[in-house]
Amino acid sequence: MMVAKSENAVATSSAHTSGASAPGDRSGHELHAKELKQQQRREQWSLLSLALPGALIVFFVIVIPVSWLFFLSFLGSDGEPTLQHYRKMIEYKSYARTFSTTFQVSLFTTLICIAIGYPLAYFLAQLPARWAGIFMLAVLLPFWTSLLVRTYAWLVLLQRKGILNDFAMQIGLWDSPVKLVHNMTGTLIGMAHIMLPFLVLPLYSAMRKIERDLMHAASNLGASPARAFWHIYMPLSISGMVAGSLIVFILCLGFYVTPAVLGGGKVIMVSTQITAILENQFNWGAASALGVVLLIATLLLLFVAARVFKFDAALFGKG
Amino acid sequence: MDTSVSAYNENTHVESDQALPITISGLTKRYGSLYALNSVDLEIRSGEFLTLLGPSGSGKTTLLMAIAGFNRPDSGSIRFGDSEMILMPPHQRNVGMVFQSYALFPHMSVAQNIAFPLKLRGVKAAERLSRVNEALETVQLSGLGDRTIDQLSGGQRQRVALARAFVFRPRILLMDEPLSALDKKLRERMQIELKQLHRQLGVTTVYVTHDQREALTMSDRIAVINDGLLMQVDTPEIIYNQPVNAFVADFIGESAMLPLTHTTNGILEFGGQEIVQTPVSGTDRTWSMVIRPERLEIADKQAVPNESLIVFDGVVRESVFQGESAFVLLELSDGTELSLRAGGGTDSRAQRLQPGEQIKISMQRHDVIVIPAGQE
Numbered sequence: 122m123m124v125a126k127s128e129n130a131v132a133t134s135s136a137h138t139s140g141a142s143a144p145g146d147r148s149g150h151e152l153h154a155k156e157l158k159q160q161q162r163r164e165q166w167s168l169l170s171l172a173l174p175g176a177l178i179v180f181f182v183i184v185i186p187v188s189w190l191f192f193l194s195f196l197g198s199d200g201e202p203t204l205q206h207y208r209k210m211i212e213y214k215s216y217a218r219t220f221s222t223t224f225q226v227s228l229f230t231t232l233i234c235i236a237i238g239y240p241l242a243y244f245l246a247q248l249p250a251r252w253a254g255i256f257m258l259a260v261l262l263p264f265w266t267s268l269l270v271r272t273y274a275w276l277v278l279l280q281r282k283g284i285l286n287d288f289a290m291q292i293g294l295w296d297s298p299v300k301l302v303h304n305m306t307g308t309l310i311g312m313a314h315i316m317l318p319f320l321v322l323p324l325y326s327a328m329r330k331i332e333r334d335l336m337h338a339a340s341n342l343g344a345s346p347a348r349a350f351w352h353i354y355m356p357l358s359i360s361g362m363v364a365g366s367l368i369v370f371i372l373c374l375g376f377y378v379t380p381a382v383l384g385g386g387k388v389i390m391v392s393t394q395i396t397a398i399l400e401n402q403f404n405w406g407a408a409s410a411l412g413v414v415l416l417i418a419t420l421l422l423l424f425v426a427a428r429v430f431k432f433d434a435a436l437f438g439k440g
Numbered sequence: 441m442d443t444s445v446s447a448y449n450e451n452t453h454v455e456s457d458q459a460l461p462i463t464i465s466g467l468t469k470r471y472g473s474l475y476a477l478n479s480v481d482l483e484i485r486s487g488e489f490l491t492l493l494g495p496s497g498s499g500k501t502t503l504l505m506a507i508a509g510f511n512r513p514d515s516g517s518i519r520f521g522d523s524e525m526i527l528m529p530p531h532q533r534n535v536g537m538v539f540q541s542y543a544l545f546p547h548m549s550v551a552q553n554i555a556f557p558l559k560l561r562g563v564k565a566a567e568r569l570s571r572v573n574e575a576l577e578t579v580q581l582s583g584l585g586d587r588t589i590d591q592l593s594g595g596q597r598q599r600v601a602l603a604r605a606f607v608f609r610p611r612i613l614l615m616d617e618p619l620s621a622l623d624k625k626l627r628e629r630m631q632i633e634l635k636q637l638h639r640q641l642g643v644t645t646v647y648v649t650h651d652q653r654e655a656l657t658m659s660d661r662i663a664v665i666n667d668g669l670l671m672q673v674d675t676p677e678i679i680y681n682q683p684v685n686a687f688v689a690d691f692i693g694e695s696a697m698l699p700l701t702h703t704t705n706g707i708l709e710f711g712g713q714e715i716v717q718t719p720v721s722g723t724d725r726t727w728s729m730v731i732r733p734e735r736l737e738i739a740d741k742q743a744v745p746n747e748s749l750i751v752f753d754g755v756v757r758e759s760v761f762q763g764e765s766a767f768v769l770l771e772l773s774d775g776t777e778l779s780l781r782a783g784g785g786t787d788s789r790a791q792r793l794q795p796g797e798q799i800k801i802s803m804q805r806h807d808v809i810v811i812p813a814g815q816e
């Protein structure tokens with residue numbers, strides 16, 4: 122009904138214009154058509170010029186170095202083109218293990234972040250805006266201290282004679298020190314702590330946008346709190362969760378410091394291995410090949426996940 | 441869609457046992473020291489269309505939310521029929537509600553929105569489909585079930601919200617300013633449609649508005665509320681013609697208030713002219729007279745008061761032609777401002793008035809409304 126109305130309005134107004142200039146001729150000399158088109162084009166160009174600095178940076182800092190790495194990965198130590206780096210990756214089991222560790226650490230960190238971050242974001246979203254700001258500050262505070270400092274702080278907390286073990290033994294949670302660090306556990310604890318804000322921020326902003334009336338409406342229509350959450354709140358906050366999880370997961374894939382310090386040499390991520398190759402063998406080709414494979418694997422995963430979970434919107438900004 | 445007004449689907453059954461009366465007593469809700477509801481007693485009859493009318497911040501939404509169960513009053517009782525509801529969680533109250541913001545679920549289609557309450561009640565898919573279609577037909581949105589919410593106009597959203605509120609056949613329907621987001625023309629049409637829908641569904645309806653015209657056209661009864669206090673609950677005619685206090689008189693319709701003085705022989709007068717007998721209860725308080733612009737007439741120059749007519753002298757301040765009527769702003773000899781509305785055809789004198797002109801105006805003695813002076 123409204124559609125019909127607006128079409129009508131368009132029809133009459135265009136009839137009006139053409140009537141004023143050249144009756145019956147709709148294609149030809151519309152008033153100012155050329156100037157209006159030019160104006161539109163000018164605006165588009167000025168918009169584009171705003172994007173120029175960013176585009177240049179992306180080109181010089183990302184496109185060129187990545188292409189260069191890509192190129193290097195196909196060069197042998199003698200400077201001849203070769204596939205040996207990629208062949209090695211298939212031949213040696215250690216590479217496969219590194220990749221599997223990397224994806225595992227990233228996946229578990231993301232899951233832990235969701236488990237902690239979702240209730241936290243929900244809590245923040247229910248608070249009055251002023252209080253939410255204060256609590257949000259607390260969530261963001263760790264961002265302002267150095268990553269390295271925070272990682273070593275965890276080492277102090279978690280080590281054999283650390284504060285946590287002492288405390289747990291004192292209250293009788295366990296009798297002998299538990300190995301909390303220099304392994305996967307420590308790595309995950311540290312990573313989850315560092316990544317949490319990246320999940321909470323987009324999730325919180327998605328939850329803030331959910332109108333309170335919607336939850337009222339759900340319960341008014343007969344939904345118990347659990348069902349209202351499941352049918353309304355969950356689906357409406359999922360875009361924020363997907364966006365946050367993607368950020369966390371992708372950041373984890375390239376993480377270096379925390380697994381290196383808290384993993385105690387047992388958690389070998391791709392980044393760790395790249396450093397090792399560069400430090401020990403100074404082999405740019407092999408290191409580049411690892412980087413290229415990680416990049417491609419990540420893109421592939423994103424592509425598949427976008428298809429499966431239909432979160433193109435979260436990725437490409439439709440929602 | 442020009443048949444809109446009368447085209448409601450008549451197949452839907454009116455189940456008379458569906459409607460329930462609502463009995464509210466002593467309902468109080470405080471925010472800090474502010475009384476949003478101050479010991480409200482209100483009886484809403486089964487099947488009636490009751491409008492809560494009051495200025496912004498008067499407690500209308502608070503009362504509606506209390507009936508729906510979204511806020512927790514400090515004390516009082518809300519009964520649907522014979523069952524006490526005050527402690528019942530909202531999802532078990534089984535009342536339909538149309539929110540001011542419509543509160544349609546953005547991630548569901550129109551049909552899914554309407555089907556939601558049915559799904560929650562375990563209605564089988566086939567019946568769900570037919571009831572959703574029936575509801576869509578009732579609000580004249582047949583064929584739009586697959587649209588998403590953002591593909592709808594304001595008026596269409598309003599209808600979806602309405603369909604969703606009655607599709608599960610609630611015994612009580614609540615509406616919080618459902619038309620305030622619509623433009624004037626659509627709003628007036630929807631008023632008639634809502635009224636017809638109410639007649640067709642026969643469900644007890646509580647409607648909130650701060651638009652007095654809307655309240656007057658739609659309601660069986662109006663409850664006027666101010667600062668959390670119920671002022672008057674009655675039919676539109678009585679609310680308009682016999683307001684109980686200055687607030688109601690002032691809030692409903694246009695009116696001027698003339699202060700009356702007591703004479704020694706138990707009569708109230710204005711400007712030396714006897715108006716009415718002092719009400720029995722009120723010899724020791726002050727009274728005012730409410731004057732509606734459309735009850736005043738321009739009188740002949742030689743008109744004098746008699747037992748059926750009251751006559752004032754006034755000076756014209758402004759005379760405005762308004763199409764179907766003329767609006768005249770006057771000043772009485774004591775400085776009180778009065779306005780007068782005269783139908784264009786019947787009283788062409790009103791249109792020729794010049795500012796500064798001395799005229800006489802009259803009104804019927806039986807149109808006099810006397811209320812206690814001051815706001816209570």
Ligand SMILES: Nc1ncnc2c1ncn2[C@@H]1O[C@H](COP(=O)(O)OP(=O)(O)OP(=O)(O)O)[C@@H](O)[C@H]1O
Nearest residue numbers: 471474476494495496497498499500501502503650
């Ligand atoms: N959550 C709240 N906290 C504090 N005060 C509130 C709250 N909700 C409402 N109030 C106050 O209670 C009073 C009544 O509010 P209510 O929303 O019922 O008004 P209303 O009649 O619906 O007004 P409107 O026509 O503007 O919607 C107002 O003074 C309002 O400021």
Ligand SMILES: [Mg+2]
Nearest residue numbers: 500501502616
């Ligand atoms: Mg309100």
